[in-house]
Amino acid sequence: MPVPAAMRRYLRKMLRGTLGLAIGATTGVAEFFYVLFGGIALAVPALRRPVFSGARTLSEMERQRLEKYFGEENATDYSGRRAMAYLVPRCVIGLLSAGIFGLILLGAGSGLIIGYQLLDGRSPGGDAPADWYDPVTTLLFGALLVFLSLQGLIGAATLDGKLARYFFGPSKKEQLRRRVSELATSRAEVVEAVNGERRRIERDLHDGVQQRLVALGMLLGRARRATDPKRASDLLRQAHEESQRALVDLREVSWRVYPIALDADGLHPALEALAERSGVPVHLRVDLPERPPAAIETVVYFVASEAVTNTIKHAAATRIDIEAERDGDRVRVRITDDGTGGARESGGGLSGLARRVAAADGQFIVDSPPGGPTVVTAVLPCA
Amino acid sequence: MRVILAEDSTLLREGLVRLLVEEGHEVVASVGDGDALLSTTAAYRPDVIVTDVRMPPTHTDEGLRAALEIRKRWPEIGVLVLSQYVEKRYAAELITGDGERVGYLLKDRVAQVGEFLDALDRVAAGGAAFDPEVVRRLLARTTHTDPLGKLTVRERDVLEKMAQGHTNAGIAESLFVSLSAVEKHVNAIFDKLGLASTAGYSRRVLAILRYLGS
Numbered sequence: 001m002p003v004p005a006a007m008r009r010y011l012r013k014m015l016r017g018t019l020g021l022a023i024g025a026t027t028g029v030a031e032f033f034y035v036l037f038g039g040i041a042l043a044v045p046a047l048r049r050p051v052f053s054g055a056r057t058l059s060e061m062e063r064q065r066l067e068k069y070f071g072e073e074n075a076t077d078y079s080g081r082r083a084m085a086y087l088v089p090r091c092v093i094g095l096l097s098a099g100i101f102g103l104i105l106l107g108a109g110s111g112l113i114i115g116y117q118l119l120d121g122r123s124p125g126g127d128a129p130a131d132w133y134d135p136v137t138t139l140l141f142g143a144l145l146v147f148l149s150l151q152g153l154i155g156a157a158t159l160d161g162k163l164a165r166y167f168f169g170p171s172k173k174e175q176l177r178r179r180v181s182e183l184a185t186s187r188a189e190v191v192e193a194v195n196g197e198r199r200r201i202e203r204d205l206h207d208g209v210q211q212r213l214v215a216l217g218m219l220l221g222r223a224r225r226a227t228d229p230k231r232a233s234d235l236l237r238q239a240h241e242e243s244q245r246a247l248v249d250l251r252e253v254s255w256r257v258y259p260i261a262l263d264a265d266g267l268h269p270a271l272e273a274l275a276e277r278s279g280v281p282v283h284l285r286v287d288l289p290e291r292p293p294a295a296i297e298t299v300v301y302f303v304a305s306e307a308v309t310n311t312i313k314h315a316a317a318t319r320i321d322i323e324a325e326r327d328g329d330r331v332r333v334r335i336t337d338d339g340t341g342g343a344r345e346s347g348g349g350l351s352g353l354a355r356r357v358a359a360a361d362g363q364f365i366v367d368s369p370p371g372g373p374t375v376v377t378a379v380l381p382c383a
Numbered sequence: 384m385r386v387i388l389a390e391d392s393t394l395l396r397e398g399l400v401r402l403l404v405e406e407g408h409e410v411v412a413s414v415g416d417g418d419a420l421l422s423t424t425a426a427y428r429p430d431v432i433v434t435d436v437r438m439p440p441t442h443t444d445e446g447l448r449a450a451l452e453i454r455k456r457w458p459e460i461g462v463l464v465l466s467q468y469v470e471k472r473y474a475a476e477l478i479t480g481d482g483e484r485v486g487y488l489l490k491d492r493v494a495q496v497g498e499f500l501d502a503l504d505r506v507a508a509g510g511a512a513f514d515p516e517v518v519r520r521l522l523a524r525t526t527h528t529d530p531l532g533k534l535t536v537r538e539r540d541v542l543e544k545m546a547q548g549h550t551n552a553g554i555a556e557s558l559f560v561s562l563s564a565v566e567k568h569v570n571a572i573f574d575k576l577g578l579a580s581t582a583g584y585s586r587r588v589l590a591i592l593r594y595l596g597s
Contacts, residue, residue, distance in 0.1 A: 203442070206467045210490065211392040217494020218398045222405060225496060 017157055020069025021097050024160060027065070028094010031058055031087050038084065052080025059083040062090060063168060072161050074168035086167040093163060097156040104149045114138055189355035196352045204253045212246035259301065267297045271322060274305050279312055280320055280337075287325040292382040299360050299380055300324060300333045303353055307335040307376045310349045315339025315374060327379070334377045341372030350376070384507050387427060388413040389420040389434035389446055390465070399433070399493065406500055415439065417449035424453055424460065431461035431507045435490070436473065447473055454485065461506040465490045469520045474513065486512030486548070502548070511548035518546040533575045541568040 038055065041047045059078075066072040078086075114124045115138075123130040124138055170178065216239055223235035255277075262270040268286045275282035291297065304322050311317050317339030324333045345354055345366040353376075357364040362380035386408050390396040393415075400410050412423040416439045424432055432453060438445040450462045454477070461484040466473060474487045486506040492514055493499050502512035522531065522543060534542065544554040555565045 206437075207392065207442075210467065211395050214490055214494050215394050215398045217491070218395075218402055218496060221494060221496025222402055225405075 016069050018153060020065060021153060021157055021160070022101060023065055023069070024062070024094055025098035025101055026094075027058070027061065028091050028096075028098055031091035031094055034058060035084075035087050035091050038087075042084075049080075052084055055084040055087055056080045059086050059090070059168075062086075063164065066161060066164050070157065070161055072164060074164050075170040075174045076168075077174055078168050082167060086163070089163055090160075093156060093159050097153070097160075100149060100152040100156060103152075107145050107149065111142055186355075186359045186361075190359040193352050193355040193359065201253070201257055204256065209246060209249045209253055212242060212249050216242040216246055256305075259305075262297060262301055263294070266291050267300060267324065270297075270301050271304055271324065274301075274308060275322070278308055278320065280308075280317055282308065282320045282322060285321070285323045285325075287323075288331070289326060292331050292380075296331055296360065296380050296382045299356055299362070300331060300378070302356060303333055303364075303376070303378045304335055306349050306353050310343065311335075311337045311339055311374070314343070315341070315372070317372075317374075329382065330379050331382050332377065332379045334375060336375045337373060339372050339374060340370075341368045341374050342370040343368035343374050343376075353378070384430040385409045385411050385427070386503075387411055387420065387423055387429045387432045389415070389417070389432065389438065389449070391415045391435060391438045395493075402496065402500075417445035420446070420449045421452060424457065428457065429460060431463060431484075431503060433463045433465065433503065436464060436466045436470075444473070447476070451476060458484070460484070461509075462486070463488065463503055463506045463512065465493065469514070469517050471517075471521065474517050474521070478511075482511060483509055484511075487517055488512065488514045489516050505548050510550075513547050515543065515547055518543050521546070531576070534572060538568050538572050538575070541565060542572050545569065545572075 034054065038051045041051050056078075060076075060083075063074055063076070066074070117124060118130060118135050118138060121130055122128070123134050219235050219239035219242055223232045223239060226232040226235060259270045259273060261273055267288065271284055271286060275284050292300070304324075308320055308322075311320055315337050317337035319338050321336040322333070323336075324331065326332075343350060343366060345351065345364070350366055354364045354366075357378045357380065360380050362378055365377045366374070367377075368374035386403055388396060388399055388403070388410060390399060390413070396413050396415070400413050403410050411427045411429055414420050414423055417434075420432065420434055432450070434446040434450050436444055436446045447464060447466075450464050453460055454462050462477070463486040464473065464477060465488055467490055469489065477485050477487055484506055486502050488499065488502055492502070505512045522539070531539075531542075540558060541554055544557060549557070551565045551569065552562060555562045558565070
């Protein structure tokens with residue numbers, strides 16, 4: 001029987017956690033002795049440094065174990081003194097999990113013996129013949145014990161993680177360092193996003209509007225060179241039509257650069273205009289009791305417009321849904337289509353959007369399994 | 384003359400085809416990308432090809448690379464390149480070699496139908512045609528370095544026209560001066576720039592552009 005992928009992942013996670021806990025149980029025993037003798041050794045000032053550095057080595061081992069088996073990431077910038085302080089409760093937890101494993105082994109052993117006795121027709125204990133209720137009570141009691149031991153394991157694992165977070169949790173300095181590197185990345189991304197947009201505008205202008213104007217000029221030039229008046233007036237008529245189309249193109253390009261409705265009337269009318277202009281039917285649901293800050297409105301608008309453009313270009317969709325709503329102190333925009341899916345966040349248009357959203361400290365999620373549907377979500381803070 | 388057109392915008396391509404046909408040229412093929420330009424050129428061997436720089440699939444310099452390839456493989460075919468903007472690098476790459484049967488125009492120049500057709504004729508006739516804007520840019524870049532500084536305003540005008548690929552007669556016509564006046568200016572320019580005077584006008588364009596590009 002095939003096991004569903006989610007189930008398999010869960011089982012693997014459980015096994016990995018159990019293994020991590022078992023290793024933690026053995027290190028717990030070692031740590032218990034280290035804490036015991038190290039604690040006594042601390043009374044001698046000369047021994048303090050080596051004791052603390054040993055404690056650091058041990059807790060570094062614990063930190064790596066937690067990272068490997070539980071995916072717990074913790075900071076490394078803690079002192080030897082803090083490491084020693086961590087080892088005291090940590091060895092208790094280690095011993096506790098060692099105890100739980102011991103009890104589980106014991107329970108499994110007795111379970112085997114009792115099971116054998118029941119199959120043999122004897123009651124648990126083995127002397128008297130079995131009553132009819134013996135298997136039932138044994139089964140219920142066994143299930144209860146299995147449940148309790150599983151709970152024990154989960155509890156020990158949780159405690160293990162919590163303790164490490166408490167002692168090694170990122171210091172102020174570490175938090176600051178992370179924030180700075182986040183900001184540096186997003187700044188670089190903003191620059192990249194702006195450049196990408198500039199390139200797009202340049203292309204829109206040169207490959208669209210300029211071509212029209214050159215064609216227009218060419219028509220006028222031909223009209224001037226034409227000797228036959230009927231032909232000249234025909235060319236002029238074409239030139240006139242071409243000038244109208246050039247204007248339409250120009251309006252399109254400038255709209256794509258920045259929809260003026262966004263400034264004047266806010267997000268809702270701008271999105272309505274976007275929906276009207278789309279070739280694929282767009283269903284709009286905007287629930288924003290008050291206007292978010294202009295910068296956030298702009299990002300929301302561009303997420304929506306770029307997602308719609310992408311959908312029209314690539315997804316062969318027949319319907320697009322745009323939802324924008326307030327969620328506490330955040331704005332959430334979600335664009336769903338019924339197209340072919342398979343969009344990747346690393347793809348051209350979407351990676352630009354991801355950068356834009358990251359620059360505003362927001363989250364950007366693309367969910368687009370092959371075969372569809374595609375859901376693009378952006379959550380932006382707007383305090 | 385027999386022409387192959389390479390331009391990815393259908394609108395412009397159709398317009399150009401009509402224009403050339405009206406002017407009595409034969410457009411043997413019109414294509415939308417660099418590869419097609421190379422294959423049709425190999426098949427038809429036209430007198431001139433006219434190509435846009437930016438074409439699919441990369442939309443960068445596909446057309447220019449095809450043009451350079453054509454100049455290398457079939458030097459007898461004239462090459463007129465249309466560009467969105469002045470790129471000194473493109474102009475420089477095109478004139479390396481003998482500097483004949485080659486032209487580089489800004490795309491907008493197509494709208495000046497007369498100038499465009501004139502440039503096409505010059506390229507087909509074995510000459511050169513460089514966009515006034517390209518030449519101006521090239522000259523502007525070098526004004527602060529010597530010997531060009533020694534030229535008079537009039538001589539600079541004549542040099543510009545020369546660099547665009549015009550003959551002395553053409554320069555005289557467009558500047559409304561006599562042919563002998565132009566010849567006098569040209570000699571003065573060659574003297575001041577230290578260039579040996581030669582007969583063919585395309586070679587002098589080459590000399591000047593090389594000088595400017597150096």
